[in-house]
Amino acid sequence: MAKVQKGTIPKVWRYIRRYRLLLILSMLFAAATVAMTLYLPILIGNAIDLIVSPGHVDFPGIRSLLIKIGIIAGCTGLTQWIMNMLNNRITYHIIRDVRQEAFGKLQILPLSYLDAHPSGSILSRIIADVDQFADGLLMGFTQLFTGVVTILGTLLFMLSISWKITLAVVLLTPLSLFIARFIARRTYSMFRLQSQVRGEQTALIDEMIGNQKVVQAFSHQAESMEQFDEINDRLARCSLQATFFSSITNPATRFVNSVVYASVALTGALMCISTAGAAVPFTVGQLSCFLSYANQYTKPFNEISGVITELQNALACAARIFELIEETPQIPDQTDAAELEHVAGNLSISDVSFSYVPDRKLIEHLNLIVKPGQRIAIVGPTGCGKTTVINLLMRFYDVDQGSISVEGKDIRNVTRHSLRSSYGMVLQETWLKAGTIRENICMGKPDATEEELLQASKAAHAHSFIKRLPQGYDTLIGEDGGSLSQGQKQLLCIARVMLCLPPMLILDEATSSIDTRTELKIQEAFSRMMQGRTSFIVAHRLSTIREADVILVMQDGHIIEQGNHDTLLAKNGFYANLYNSQFAR
Template structure:
């Protein structure tokens, strides 16, 4: 990937993390279409349709067994209560005789209650029947738990496979995004979308899908059983449904924007933390810890406020649902008691109904409490979709062209380019780089030197004109083909966590051990590798902290050497090393440039005296070109740059 430098800033970054001391002023909140984003997120489950059907079937079985349980326990209660009452009645009489006697004595209320029961005077509790009922109730609850566990197991696979595909999709998307996208996004904020938001989506799907499916089925099953037991009591319980929906919608509407702000602030805070840690030494050098702490505190406060508000407001749903459930419980207990007293219902049926009322209000409360989890997950999903919907780099042409011969001849024909429409950078630039030439590009900051390199590599697309490589327009080549013919050594070295051998072979994965050793020897890497404890098997961390800056640079040169490109780009490759190491680096680069077309971007003009052609750029145009001697003799822009570097410092006059 290209590295942009201070002399060539691309499109301006949003002020969300402008350097270790910059401000972060963008608002966190933005509008969100909850319904559309939620549907799109659920659409990601489409490949799991069959497994979701199995999850639904298992949930139906589990809920059915769970719903039948209270009905059986109610029958058990009826057996116990009827047995106790039967035992107290005179043996040998019938239930009808007992009821008639009570009515004759004026005790109509007790007679009404006994008329709604099944009694055998003098018999007592039928323990055999009670044991059978309790056994089947236990069996139902055990089976319900088994199927519930199976449902959770299958659903876990569904969610994890979905998230796995999401991560693959995001990774593929990132590889298709143009460099300009990363220039405009703080790295920590982007990492937050790829990690924190995806993890939050996974958690939200895992918990909410299971709860929502089970809760909805439970509500349906319980309603059916309540209507069977008592339509009157069922009507009382159903009053809670519209009330629940109104309360949930009222609270969710006010908490949604806070969830969006919560995850936006999380991304911005991560961006600031990553930025501060990367520039930690710089923060210490300039003594700006207080400012950094103040910025962190401000963003942390913003995140706290958004998170607290989102969780507190959405958390009000559960207590509200519990309160409504308690009111329903009291109403059912009172009306149910009157029904038993009047003989319209048996005691066990009322007990079962009370259990059903709990089963009814609990899933409603769970559905309400799921609102905050769903809102949080959909807020993260929208941030993920924002990444997935970003404009991609243009497709490679079909069919693509490829040079028939590889020489490394590069031609710019009237090339124009600008990062933003109102700020021209390169206008009508033309040049020819012949095979084997070393071309140095110099100029003041912002002249367009690194931009020129970015255009060669097609990190950015030109606005007009064309660039030819060995006679073929690079816009008609695949990016892979183009970049495989070019090697690049940057000012900012990049190594990954792995051995020295792996880091060198990154330039050509199919390279043999002999090829790697030859590249290391030619670029003077072999000299210092043998002083390391494990030689080429020495493991480097991703910061290369166990080798020096010069050694890191030599490794990147060896990597480019091994790739054997036809065009070589050296972008300030010696600017961060000491003079002694620079000699080795220069020798390594001389070996690397041999028989290759080379472009060298340099600020230290002493390093490019031997270049075949020196291009002097100002404001995106080539104002001078020639070799070192010719340009000095011309007494133009190059001579002024050269003189400025070697002029003695002028003492201030007092």
């Protein structure tokens, strides 16, 4: 725990030092605020000493001191406001930088990380944990600086009045620090656990909201509630523990502070009595001043103990954010990576092996040669590796062994952008962003003309439903398609590919959400589009792949049969059983 905490603080400082100038200004204003705050008790003490006895009150002197007190109090308020403004600026600029870096890392993380971590947990780190970090950081800037300066300043002022009473104060103070440190060391792990469970809860809520139809369709509400209640109870216990132990700090330090205050009052009162007839007496005004300083001296310890508790929480949250920021990004393109040009569709897979988890083999020694214009259909039971082959072709994952080549070039030696721009993908899951229909279709070809846009939409049979929308192609849709039906969203994705017309196509259940009549028309459009283009078709409905030039039958990561539809049926093997099972009662 201590090691994690020590490692986190230098990382936080890396962001803070970008705003060194603002930090120095904040500290100067903090010093000015404290100096003026500490000067006020001296003026008040002097005013008290001008009240000697009934009839012996120096009203002109008191009036002059009150004017000074008013001016200094006003200046103190102004410098404190400027200090707080600077602290807010520093904090929220740091938070902006952290979020930008975290989101930037999200763009270059390998898919393996995103697949292994729930989106709700990542969301919790970037939003909730950063907010908690901001709260702790702001409190640290606002109270830690002023607290430390107040302690040092008060000590100097107290020493100038009486070193004896100052010694009593200083000897009792370490007790307060010991209590604060003792509790703070034990609360860090509790706040870190609280942050982790909060992320787990956010992930579950995000999953339930995104899949509410599935939950209700399978009557899984009770199980979901049980799962939520279990996490919620754990969060309640973690939060209660962390809050309870951290809340002990303030009362404990306040008790020590009260002992210090009582000691100062008693010692000071005795000094007032014993020095009454001395040449330099210890006056009531000085005692009043000292009591004020005793309060001001011990108050920062109280605040700092509260700040330390908040900082434990902030550092625990910061550690989770930095875990994300420091994750290993995807392997960048090689410095001498080539650009894929004039892609005809020649592709070869040579002795490829791959697995998501090292101890669970998936694809082993896969070999395939594809010629330009061929239609390659991939079929097989769920989990056999169909979608994994697509992930490897697009280089969303790198192969563990072997190589994949396009136009004779290993895809690891070409830029990802040129590789992926050579493919057009239509998947069962739709990819739409918040924006207009036009922007979503033109995502892969922003400079497309109006005529090209209309042709692609008509070819995808999306034009008719788009024209019925309130603003046609300029209709705004929300994230992931908003209120559009699943079929309409899929038509937009098909139109997007038809607009780009890349040399190679990947169709993974591309018409799964479309009605049968529209599907027949789109299959015709696909047939025209696939002419002369290398195409990979993944489908569970075997009726959609009968026209493929080559059908690859996969099982447990291996190609067990290969050929066209008629050849494979004649073999009466795995494909024939799979195909005939569609018609079995």
